[in-house]
Amino acid sequence: MESRRCRCRGGRQPNHQPLIPANADLHFDRMPPLWVPLRAFLIAPFLGLGGGLLLASAGDAAFSSRWTASLLASAHLITLGFITLVMIGAVIQVLPVVTGVPVPASNWVAPASQFGVALGVIAMAWGLNGGLPVAGRVGAVLLAAGLSLFVPAALIAAWKTRHNPTGRAMGLSILSLIAVAGLGVFLLAGHAGWVPLRRDLTDIHAAWALGGWVGLLVMGVSFQVVPLFQVTPSYPRVVEKYLPAVGFLALLAWTAGRLGRWALVANIGIVSLALSLGTYAAVTLWLQTQRRRKLRDITTDAWRLGMGCLGLVGLATIAATFGVLDLLEPRTSLTFGILLVMGFAVSVVQGMLYKIVPFLSWLHLQNVATHRGVVGQVKVKNMRQLLPVKGPRRQFASHLVAIGALLIAAWFGGFWVRIAGLAVAVDFGLLGIEVVGVVRRYREDEARILSAPQ
Amino acid sequence: MEHVIDVSGLEPPGPMEESLTAVASLAEGDHIRVLHRREPFPLYGILESRGFDHRTVPGTGTSFEILVWRAGDAAAEAAVNQTINR
Numbered sequence: 001m002e003s004r005r006c007r008c009r010g011g012r013q014p015n016h017q018p019l020i021p022a023n024a025d026l027h028f029d030r031m032p033p034l035w036v037p038l039r040a041f042l043i044a045p046f047l048g049l050g051g052g053l054l055l056a057s058a059g060d061a062a063f064s065s066r067w068t069a070s071l072l073a074s075a076h077l078i079t080l081g082f083i084t085l086v087m088i089g090a091v092i093q094v095l096p097v098v099t100g101v102p103v104p105a106s107n108w109v110a111p112a113s114q115f116g117v118a119l120g121v122i123a124m125a126w127g128l129n130g131g132l133p134v135a136g137r138v139g140a141v142l143l144a145a146g147l148s149l150f151v152p153a154a155l156i157a158a159w160k161t162r163h164n165p166t167g168r169a170m171g172l173s174i175l176s177l178i179a180v181a182g183l184g185v186f187l188l189a190g191h192a193g194w195v196p197l198r199r200d201l202t203d204i205h206a207a208w209a210l211g212g213w214v215g216l217l218v219m220g221v222s223f224q225v226v227p228l229f230q231v232t233p234s235y236p237r238v239v240e241k242y243l244p245a246v247g248f249l250a251l252l253a254w255t256a257g258r259l260g261r262w263a264l265v266a267n268i269g270i271v272s273l274a275l276s277l278g279t280y281a282a283v284t285l286w287l288q289t290q291r292r293r294k295l296r297d298i299t300t301d302a303w304r305l306g307m308g309c310l311g312l313v314g315l316a317t318i319a320a321t322f323g324v325l326d327l328l329e330p331r332t333s334l335t336f337g338i339l340l341v342m343g344f345a346v347s348v349v350q351g352m353l354y355k356i357v358p359f360l361s362w363l364h365l366q367n368v369a370t371h372r373g374v375v376g377q378v379k380v381k382n383m384r385q386l387l388p389v390k391g392p393r394r395q396f397a398s399h400l401v402a403i404g405a406l407l408i409a410a411w412f413g414g415f416w417v418r419i420a421g422l423a424v425a426v427d428f429g430l431l432g433i434e435v436v437g438v439v440r441r442y443r444e445d446e447a448r449i450l451s452a453p454q
Numbered sequence: 455m456e457h458v459i460d461v462s463g464l465e466p467p468g469p470m471e472e473s474l475t476a477v478a479s480l481a482e483g484d485h486i487r488v489l490h491r492r493e494p495f496p497l498y499g500i501l502e503s504r505g506f507d508h509r510t511v512p513g514t515g516t517s518f519e520i521l522v523w524r525a526g527d528a529a530a531e532a533a534v535n536q537t538i539n540r
Contacts, residue, residue: 228491
C-alpha cells in the first residue's frame, strides 16, 4: 500500500513528500515577540476613542455632509488608526501561526510601520480638523513611510503562502492597500494645496480601502480564523479559491469604469463586488450556524453583526446601482458608511481581537514556562482567566449602542451627533481597557512563572 | 502503544492544551496520535522545546494526524514509522 505523506521533525523519511515546505516550520524563535503585535493592539483602540471624541466635540456640523473636515478626521482615526493598525499587527503575528510563514524582518518592520501609521494618522487628523496644512503634510509623509515598510514585507510573506487561500487573499488586499495609500496621499496632497484636490477620487479611495484592503483581508483571515476559533466547517473550496479574486477584479473594473466614464463597466464592477462580499457574508453566517460548540461567544456575536451589516451594505450597493436607493443623499450615504465602517469592519476587528490577544498571550506564556523549565510545576493562566467574559460582553453592548446612536445621528443630527461621538469613544475606550487587562494579566503570570523555582 | 486523542472539536487553545497534557505522561515506547482539524504550527515548536519529536500525516477522519513521541525513544519512533508505512 502506498505510504501516506508525512512532515517530520523526528527521524528521516526521505521518500515522503512534505505536506508544506520544510522552511515553513514554526518556531517561537522565528515568531515576532509578543510586543510586536500587542503594541498595535494596545494603541489602536485609543485612536478609535480619539475619533469618537473628535466627533463629539465637532457636534452637528460634522454630519452636515460626508466632506466635513471633522468627519473625515474622525473616520480616519477609526479606519486607519484602529482598523489598519490592528490589521497590520494581525498580519504580522497571525500569519506565522496559521500558515507557518513569518513576515520578513517583522521585528523592526512592524514597530516602524505601526509607529508611522499611528503618528501619521494623528497628524493627518490634526491637519484635517484643525486646518493646519503642515500637520497634514507631516501625516501624509509618516503614513506613506509606515505603509511603504509594511507593504513589501507583507507582499513577500503573501507570495510565499500563495498556495494557501489566505495568502492569496492577503496578497490581493495588500495590493489594494497600495492603491488606497497612493490615492490617500494624493488626496492629502490636494488638501495641503500641493496638487489640485480631486474629490472624485474619494469614492475610489474609500472603495479600495473598505472593499479591497479591509474586505479582502478579513475574507482571507476568516478562511483560517472562523473555522479555527469558531469551530465551524471550513469555507467551501470554491469560495476560498475564487471569491477574493472576483472581489479584486470587480474593484478594478469599477475603478476603470469610473475613471473612463464607462457606466456599464462601472455598474458590472460594483454589482460584482457587492455580490462577492455579500456571498462571503452569507457563507460566513451559514458556517456559524454549523458551529460544533453552540456556546455563546462574543467573537461569534461580533462577526454575526459584522456579516449582517456587510450583507446590508451589499444590498444597498445593488439597490443604488439600479436606482432604487440614492447613495448621494447625505443621510443615506452616512448610514451606508456607518454600517460599513462601524457595523462591518470595526465589529469584525473587535471580535478578532478578543480571540487573538488572549490566544497569543497564552501561547507566549507556554513558551515562557517551557524555557524556564517549569512545565507541569506552574499552571499557566488559561484564556478565560486572561480575558474574563464579562468585560467583552459589556463592551459589545456599548458597541451596539454606538452603532445605534450613529444611525440616529445620521438621520436626526443635532445633539445626537455629540451623543454618538461619546458612545463611539466609550465603545473604543472599553475595548482598550479589555486589551490592557489581558496584557496586565499576562505580565503578572509571566512574572509568576519566571520567579517559580526550577 | 498508541494513544489516540481527538482534539478536532475544540477551539484554540484547547487542542494544544490537550496535546501537551497527553504527551507529558507518555511512557517509553509509546506515542500519541493527535486527530486535528488544522495543522497546528505553534504546537511543533513547543513540542521540540519540551523534548518531543513529531510527524504530521493527512488524516482519515480529520484533516491531520500528528504523531508525537519522546525524542530519542527509538522504540516509539520505530512504531511511528511502522504505522505511517502501513
